[in-house]
Amino acid sequence: MRSSRYNFREAETRWQKVWEDGKVFETRTDDPRPKYYVLEMFPYPSGRIHMGHVRNYAMGDVVARYRRAKGHAVLHPMGWDAFGMPAENAAMEKKSHPATWTYANIATMKGQLKSMGLSLDWAREFATCDPSYYKHQQRMFLDFLKGGLVARKTSKVNWDPVDQTVLANEQVIDGRGWRSGALVEQRELTQWFLKISDYSEDLLSALDGLGRWPEKVRLMQANWIGRSDGLMLRWQLTAGTAPASFDEIEIYTTRPDTLYGASFMAVAADHPIARAAGEKNPALQAFIGECRQMGTSQAALETAEKKGFDTGIRAKHPLDPAWEVPVYVANFILMDYGTGAIFGCPAHDQRDYDFAMAYDLPIKPVVRSANLTDAEANAAFDRENPPTVEDGVLFNSGFMNGMSVAEAKEAVAKRFEGESLGNRPVGQRKVNFRLRDWGISRQRYWGCPIPVIHCEACGTVPVPNRDLPVKLPDDVTFDMPGNPLDRHPTWKHVDCPQCGRKARRETDTMDTFVDSSWYFARFTDPFNADEPTTMSAIAKWLPVDQYIGGIEHAILHLLYSRFFTRAMTKTGHANLSEPFAGLFTQGMVVHETYRDDSGNWVPPADIRIEMIDGERRATEIASGKPLTIGSIEKMSKSKKNVVDPDDIIASYGADCARWFMLSDSPPERDVIWSEEGVQGAGRFLQKVWRIVGEAIDLPDAASAADAPHAVTKAAHKAIIAVSEDLERLRFNRCIAHIHDLSNTLSSALGEKDAATHGRAIREAVCIMVQLFAPMMPHLAEECWGELGGKGLIADAAWPVANASLVVESSLTLPVQINGKKRADIIVPAEADNAAVEAIVRADSAIAAALAGQDIRKIIVVPKRIVNIVV
């Protein structure tokens, strides 16, 4: 007996069991159909899934189910990005072992994902903290080491002097450690690096080939890699001003054309000359110390007030040895970029300007706007308010006077290339990249151990393959700060694999970005216990056809994965360079915030919204107290504006949650989760259920008329529209089209002659069910069965539109007069421009609107619009 209301609770678990028992979504590698690899960024097992996951996985599932219906062999796997700091924080706070905590979270979250009814191949599941996964990662690290892709060098970390531990940037708050509150220091450590910078040019130029990536992501990556064409330039130092053994400073500049505007030189606090000068100058030493107390993040460096210290060293201008500029140590110069030294031209660079104003240095303009004379430009120059000149003409610049910026750059480069100092030219052109090598060392427990042994005699020795994986020890404590691996009583003490003497394991673990840089490749054959990848599986499934995840990964994760794929190819673990052919970055899930009168945040589950005098008012259910409705923000625990997917699925069902997630906002933008919205989605579910119920009761009568019934036309138009929008992941538009079709169908069912067109209506209803099946798969299976569909709708082919059913014989064209719409005309579909113009001239309504004005021109845009210019 059919219930008048759809019982999602019963139906959803029933269909999930049918899919699971039938192994419907397990992928066979020998499937001969064309492949399609859909992947959503795998989650960090933080405890419970959040609405952002629901959105991400709902989108991926729609793509996967649509491609399956279109006849592809679909690979749609899921796993866990399971190493990372939160597990260690939990270990410290809750006294549970990171592994216990992580695997418990995975179990919970897997259950939650299963309740969403996703078409995932769970047989391929793995967690990156499984030794059976990180074993292969260690193997590849060693192959990279052998292949020259790994370097060991020093870099700076945030050091908490109280907790005696390295802090992540997010653990540094206003320059202080988040737990201890101590002022953070920069400290140099010798660390492992992957040589991503060897691939700078390739990673940059290959962006052009990523046609199915968002333009903005490609732009962000291009800026990140940051190619610049500049000049290395050696400046002689004035004898007696510099520490012994320093007679020059080499700087890097992209604006050698502004050399005549130089007023100072600045070097990084870590520049060798700064260190040397600091040794004899306590005040400078103190300033260098101050620079080191800044945190290591770029944002911290650049937002800090620009400060410098005059070292007393003087450099001779390369174009005029009589001209000397002071050398400063400055807190905004990075040792990692270029040579760690610059010359400052305050008139044409904002940072240099700020610096010059702070230290009262000369500001001389050398590029002027092309429509001024030299004299005018000099007269108009105002030190307090210098003009910004994007591209102009050189002046006050000796031999470069009158040249364009580009000409001057060329001329000055040529000149210095030709001049020698010692055995080297004074200047050399140099392409520089902002991209730095990828430091992967982390002084933490919960990560993949770096499989290297340090031996006093042999140096750094790779762990032999037969000894992999280097497993994390289980017996560790988190009761004190620092790296538990380092203070473990036995773990790090091993014999050197080469000479057999006592040696020490590397106690650093890998950055978790390493784990996520190849998981997509492992998914192609996670069953291979001996090798990280199986080449035939890589060849079959990669690249990922559609990758979906958050925009916050636009740079690091995606760039590292692109590099890692190249590195794997170089070391024989893959055979391609670009892992993701199509990328889609989805927006966040946001929600209103609520606070009580003492300013405490109140979760949405505890409140009630009412309309009072046309205004939305919130009250706390338990206390009845009124609340302030705050701004809409990213769901976060701190503001308590989170809704739990479990609650939503329990009260509305997975289909309803999925449908609402996809319905309103375009997928790349933020979506506002609202109770009203999800209720609306629930009403639509029930409406569909009623439509199907009415349709199956209709007699199976074919339409008498020759012309196809209006519902058939509407259904076939919907097939075209929905398919097109699914291809482009415009789910919100798909849903609008399905709403349209459902409106047409419910009106058709309400009409008196519905019974005489029973077959046409049934067929159209069937099409509607197929169209929403990727989004609401459980409801679709239920309706499909009732409508007499064969087998599972999950296995059914996508409906094919009959193009002849959707052609129109005439069209309505709007007619504008001077760009304002004044009338509509109906023209035959095949009418040419001349015919349309004739109809316009003959139309009485248009003649009236013209009111006797002369027609100067008629613009006819075929099938679009007519504009009359008067």
Added chain:
RNA sequence: GCCCCUGUGGCGGAACUGGUAGACGCGACCGACUCAAAAUCGGUUUCCGCAAGGAGUGCUGGUUCGAUUCCGGCCAGGGGCACCA
């Protein structure tokens, strides 16, 4: 600070490559059904105006027969900035 993105009714948004601004949904209001409520169904809903008509896509200037769409300047909000994932 630097890089990137976004801005359209009461709200989420639609508008294919410059061609009818507001599809579709939410909310609200009116009506039908009901003893009543829920559910459902029908209608109205950008603003000003009784209407004719006019204005209108963050602000401002420009290009065009025509601009939400292209260009310049500004304002606001968001993402990233290399040890959060």
